[in-house]
Structures are given as C-alpha cells and as structure tokens.
Amino acid sequence: MKKRGQEPVKENHERWLITYADLITLLLIFFVVMYTLSKIDANKYYAIASSLAKTMGGSQSIMESGGPSMVPGASESKELDTAMENLEQQNMEKIKRQIQAYVDENGLSGKVTVTIEERGVVVSFQDVVLFPLGVAELNSSSREIVDKVGAILRQTPNYIRVEGHTDDLPINTSRFPSNWELSLARSASVVHRLIAYSGISPDRLSATGYGEYRPRKPNDSDANRQQNRRVDIVVLRTKFRDVEPEAVHELLPTNQPKE
Template identity: 30%
Template sequence: MAKCPKCPPPGAPAWLATFADMMSLLMCFFVLLLSMASMDVQKFKQIADSMKNAFGVQRLIQVDQIPLGTSVIEQHFSPGQTQPTPLEEIQQSTQQQTEQLDESPDTMERAKQQVIAENLQQIADQAEEIKDRLKVEIDQGLVTVGTKGFRIVIRINEKGSFPSASAILQPGFEPVMDKITQSIAESHGKVIVAGHTDDVPIKTAMYRSNWELSSSRAVTVVQYMLEKNQIDPQRFLIEGHADTHPLFPNDSQQNRAANRRVEIVIAQDEALLKDQDPSLRVIQTDSFPDKPL
C-alpha cells in the first residue's frame, strides 16, 4: 500500500520532548520556590536529600566517629542575617508590654500591702517626732499623741487649756499651741479639729448647749493656728460632738475630765485606709487609737 503523503510522520515531533522537559523543570522550580517560602527544617532536609539523589551529587564520607548534629541550612547554605518586618517588630513590642503589665492578683496585693506598710511606718515616725516635740506637755498631762490607721491624733485635754464651760484658751497655754501648730504645718493631709464635752448639760448666755461649747472650742483652736499664717485654711475641718462620743463612761469626775477634750486629727492617705478597711467609710475622731495615747 502506498504511503499517504498527507499523514504526519509517526511519533511525536522532535521539539516536543525538549519542550516537555523545559515545562517539567519550570514546574519543579516554582514548586521549590513555593516550598521554601516558609522554611521548614524537616521538609527542607527531605527536599535536599531528594535533590542530591536526583542529580547524583551525593557523596560518601568516611568518618572515624559519630558525627554531631548540625543544621541542614548550615551544611548547604551560607548563613544570612534576617531582618524582621515592621509588622513583626510592632507585634513583638506589643507582646512584651502586655507581658510586663500582666501581673497576678497576688503580686498586686503584695505590692499594695507593701505601700500601706510603708505609709503606716512613715506616719508612726512622724507621730514619734511630734511626741518628742511635746514631751514636756505630754508628761504634764496637757496633751496626748497617738496614731490610728493613717491618722495622727493630737488630743488636747481640758487640763490647762480651757476653763470650765468656756471656749477661751487659758493664759500660758500659747506655747503648747505653738508647738502643735508647728507640727501641723510640717505635716500634710486633712486636719480635722473636733471638740468633745462630758454629759453635764450646760446652758449659759454664751453657750446654749454642749454642742455650741464643743464647736466653739474647736473653732478657737483652729483660729489660733490660722493666725500664725503657717497652714492652708482649706486643710481644716471643724466638728463639734458634744457628749456623743466619750472616751470613757461618764460615771466619775476623772472620766468626765478625760472626755472633755479637743482632738486634732491629721488624716493622711485616707483613700488607702478606706480600701484597707471597708468599715471605715468616714473619718472618725472619737474611737480608741491603734496605739495608746
């Protein structure tokens, strides 16, 4: 049978094999690029071993001892210095700041208690300084000094300070008031001046009740300290309690004399005091101090 002149020669064209090889190599090349976009040591090792076997570059090296573990990248490539992207730097910085601010409740509570203890120690030291300044007056029974929480309590007894049923300072008590004024001026915080009386009713031309008498005595003390121009008037708070907050039961002359007093309370860090003891929601000047006065 005659050969058909229009039929193509049998088999694939000669150029097709070369083209197919080139396409295969290009596909392998892009596959390698894709696989190395995110470096995985295990996958890279498998690919490297496969490439060495495929291209016949595997070598056998005689060794006398067991080789130590080395990095696959270090064996085949020179080390390169990687530079983090701006996004990675921002994320890393944010995570570090978050870790620094992430404190456990126990750590925060310990830090809080440490601050409270330091403030209490400072108040105790300041109270001791006031005691040293008023040592003579304390020995004479004119004043007493103590602490209660975050407050320093300077208690002016009626003895030597005010005549009976009067809110006028006795002559000779000014040096005591000068020392107290100096102590208040050197301190910081709110100054609560509260007057107290016993339970014996009073009704005179000047004072209609113990309420007026206790308030007038507190005003007299504040007015004396303000005349020295050493203390900011906004620090003062005046209270008159009459006989509603006695230190002792009014059942003897000695107890009644102790209840007639003017208390000067230096309240410092009152917010911490409230947070430490929820029951203390207001400033109180009539309860017994933490330390004996």
C-alpha cells in the same frame, strides 16, 4: 497557556516588610507601656485605684482582697499597696514620736496623750491645757502648744480632723445654748489656728463637735469628767479619705458663678 504579549506577573519579595514593620510597632508600644508602669507614681496609683474602687463597687475591697490573680501585674499592685501602708505606718510612728517628745520636754504628760489607733494618730488635749472651763478661745500658752503641734502635723499630707468633746454638765449661755455649740466652737478655734499659724491647707482640715456623747469614761466623778473634756486632733490614715467629701467645685467650669 499565557497569551502572547501578556507580561508575566512579578512576585513581590518585599511583602515581609509589612509584617516586620507591624511587629516592630507592637514591640515599641509594649516597651513604652512597660516603661510607664516602671515609673508609676505611688500616690497617683492610689488615687486611680481608689477612684476605680468607688466606681465599680463603692469600696476598696476589690483592691484589698480577692486572692491571687491570674492577671499579670496584679500581685505587684498588691505589693505596692502593702508598701504604701507600711510607709504610712512609719510616718504615723514618726509623728507620734515627735509630738510625744514635745509633750515630755514641756511637762505636758498626763494632760496631752498621743496614741496610734486604727483611724490614725490621735493627739488628745484635756480642756485645761487649751481652754478654761466654758470658754472656746485659745489663750497665749495654748496657742503656743497648738502651733508646735501644727508644725509637726504640717509634714504629713493626710487629712486632719479636730474633734471637740465635753462632759455631761449642762451649759446654757447666750453663746453656747448646749455642749454641742461649745465643743464645736473649741474645735473650730483649733482649726483656725492651724490654718493661720501652722500653714496647714484648709482643705485638709475639718472641725467636729461631739458634745458629751463620746465620753472616754463614765461621767460619774470630777476626775472622769475632766478626762472627757478634751480636744482631739486626729491624723487620718489614707484609707479613710474616701469617707471624706470631695471638693466638687474643682469639677465645675472656672467661669461657674458662685452662689
């Protein structure tokens, strides 16, 4: 029985508004996330995916394999990876066509070859095209060739590696004690030219010297040795960029003193 003078408890008929407001908030968040995913940038996605792969296992196998996933959106991510690979392959083929057209137009066939390998596009110059025997400086005609090729390579954001190769004939001068130094000096000359006159960013380039230890053919004849004396410009596929060292200085404070 109610006590005399006690006011009756009023029933709150507006409590449903709290649940409704929570539902609307969740729906808003859901659609914001869906909109963000629909506007994902392919390059940013690949960078994030590569970073996660290295953090969780040191390779990209977690992204490239594993079969069908029960996680919503996983199949779409795999399709995005495939689409990016196809797009890069088309870009590689375009670069090859453009360089090959330049080679054909200028009578360089047989001295300059352009191929697409697993690692990317490889533009291979016999040493007679760029350098006299035992020399690491580009002359006027070879500088023009490097500039023309560099203008084509500037279109791609991929890393570019310049590789110097020699034959097995020993060299021992004050500047080049061995073929290591000669091959590296030649690749460095090409890299400096690409930076100075083709406008390619230095952080995309690297120079490597292999000496006589990566021959195409056995060094048992003058013709074979000439094939082995070469400079290769390699446009690396995106999947190989994880093996390239990162720019650590970007992670340091801006006021960090330089050594």
